[in-house]
Amino acid sequence: MTMKDLRFNINLYVIIPVIFAGLTILSLLSAYRLTRFYLDRHLPPEWPLLAWGAVLTTLTFACGLLVVKFLIAPVRRFVDRTQTMGVLRDIGMENDPPHATGDPELHRFERVFDQVTEILSKVEARTLFPEIVGQSTAIRAVLNQILKVAPTDAIVLIAGETGTGKELVAHSIHRHSRHQSHPFVAMNCAAIPEGLLESELFGHEKGAFTGAVNRKPGKMELAGAGTLFLDEIGDMPLETQAKMLRALEEKRIVRVGGIHPITVAARFIAATNKNLPEMVQQELFRQDLFYRLNVFVIQLPPLRERREDIPLLAEHLLDQVAPEKHFAPATMHLLTAHAWPGNVRELQNAIQSAAVLAGATIEPNHLPSAILQNITTPLQTPAPPLPNGAAALDERLRTIEKQMIVNALSQTRGVQKQAAEILGIKERSLWHRLKKYEIDAGVFKR
Numbered sequence: 001m002t003m004k005d006l007r008f009n010i011n012l013y014v015i016i017p018v019i020f021a022g023l024t025i026l027s028l029l030s031a032y033r034l035t036r037f038y039l040d041r042h043l044p045p046e047w048p049l050l051a052w053g054a055v056l057t058t059l060t061f062a063c064g065l066l067v068v069k070f071l072i073a074p075v076r077r078f079v080d081r082t083q084t085m086g087v088l089r090d091i092g093m094e095n096d097p098p099h100a101t102g103d104p105e106l107h108r109f110e111r112v113f114d115q116v117t118e119i120l121s122k123v124e125a126r127t128l129f130p131e132i133v134g135q136s137t138a139i140r141a142v143l144n145q146i147l148k149v150a151p152t153d154a155i156v157l158i159a160g161e162t163g164t165g166k167e168l169v170a171h172s173i174h175r176h177s178r179h180q181s182h183p184f185v186a187m188n189c190a191a192i193p194e195g196l197l198e199s200e201l202f203g204h205e206k207g208a209f210t211g212a213v214n215r216k217p218g219k220m221e222l223a224g225a226g227t228l229f230l231d232e233i234g235d236m237p238l239e240t241q242a243k244m245l246r247a248l249e250e251k252r253i254v255r256v257g258g259i260h261p262i263t264v265a266a267r268f269i270a271a272t273n274k275n276l277p278e279m280v281q282q283e284l285f286r287q288d289l290f291y292r293l294n295v296f297v298i299q300l301p302p303l304r305e306r307r308e309d310i311p312l313l314a315e316h317l318l319d320q321v322a323p324e325k326h327f328a329p330a331t332m333h334l335l336t337a338h339a340w341p342g343n344v345r346e347l348q349n350a351i352q353s354a355a356v357l358a359g360a361t362i363e364p365n366h367l368p369s370a371i372l373q374n375i376t377t378p379l380q381t382p383a384p385p386l387p388n389g390a391a392a393l394d395e396r397l398r399t400i401e402k403q404m405i406v407n408a409l410s411q412t413r414g415v416q417k418q419a420a421e422i423l424g425i426k427e428r429s430l431w432h433r434l435k436k437y438e439i440d441a442g443v444f445k446r
């Protein structure tokens with residue numbers, strides 16, 4: 001805290017109580033003097049005292065108003081200005097629950113402050129983690145966890161389905177840690193043949209086994225004082241797990257075929273898409289290693305549980321491969337509705353291939369067939385924002401109807417007869433609706 005802040009605090013916290021205490025003392029003294037004055041002259045002091053009391057009450061009331069005005073005015077100015085900026089959601093008080101009590105103005109302040117804090121936290125996340133795209137609550141919680149754990153040396157276990165961004169998160173932890181100026185070394189335990197895993201991890205001496213023609217440092221050594229990211233740790237064989245545990249506990253390793261211990265300075269981050277507790281129960285994963293790894297767990301949510309991130313991610317991923325292209329609204333609806341079992345990686349691949357096929361606009365028929373066939377939640381597709389909170393029911397129904405038609409046509413790859421059957425309407429009726437909504441069934445044909 002600077003000296004200036006300190007002076008401001010002392011001023012506010014001392015001056016206001018001093019003003020009111022001073023007013024009370026003055027009132028007491030003047031009332032005492034007034035009573036004495038009248039009693040000394042054998043006159044009744046009641047009426048003069050009452051009049052004096054009224055003057056003092058008005059004075060104190062005015063002082064209170066001034067203080068409140070002095071304190072509230074800048075807050076109100078700030079709130080008014082932010083409300084006209086348009087970045088805040090409409091905070092109409094009509095949405096307040098009927099039992100809401102208290103000053104509506106304070107309610108308004110509270111809501112604006114909440115939204116401003118939310119926006120600032122998004123801005124902070126964007127600045128600190130430009131590589132991690134997403135504004136869902138789940139992703140923001142993950143970013144907070146990264147910020148918390150990165151400066152510590154704690155082992156981190158990142159759990160999540162394939163393609164959810166585990167390696168990306170491990171990288172971000174490294175970038176925000178004291179190890180950032182040292183290497184980030186990643187090793188996928190599932191991608192290395194069982195017999196070679198130990199030598200990859202700990203290194204080997206020349207002649208340690210057939211083919212070991214030279215001494216080779218392992219990933220732990222290569223990471224130095226950096227970060228070692230062990231992906232798919234659930235696929236590590238039990239024997240290697242025992243050695244890994246020892247390395248984590250003793251912070252020392254011995255190369256395969258070697259005798260000299262080497263100190264390990266790297267920070268460990270592990271990731272898995274398997275259910276490790278279940279594997280422990282089935283004795284496929286060592287319990288002691290699991291406890292050692294299970295210190296700080298970051299659970300990455302699958303994409304289908306944070307659908308609000310899909311449009312952002314899709315735009316970001318398209319920007320990386322074809323910034324001049326854009327999505328047709330129907331394509332974005334389909335992307336948002338898909339279940340994405342392969343998560344962000346699947347989305348990335350879908351966008352890459354669609355960008356190759358498409359011209360300036362990516363239409364539904366440019367998407368991989370799995371996305372067109374595998375529509376799981378047609379009605380959960382978010383409707384485009386409506387013009388105002390009290391938008392007509394008709395408009396909402398039109399949007400839902402249009403989405404259902406688009407989804408049905410996507411499923412049937414533009415075959416109107418089948419689409420009409422899915423929708424439970426006559427083909428003629430579908431034809432009329434296509435005309436009404438200006439939907440070109442041809443774009444769904446592949």
Ligand SMILES: Nc1ncnc2c1ncn2[C@@H]1O[C@H](COP(=O)(O)OP(=O)(O)OP(=O)(O)O)[C@@H](O)[C@H]1O
Binds near residue numbers: 165
């Ligand atoms: N939130 C995100 N923002 C931007 N890109 C992302 C995000 N999440 C994942 N990606 C991208 O998706 C791809 C897959 O991510 P990553 O390799 O980190 O997933 P993973 O969970 O480690 O996958 P696996 O389990 O298959 O190893 C990467 O290209 C990554 O950059």
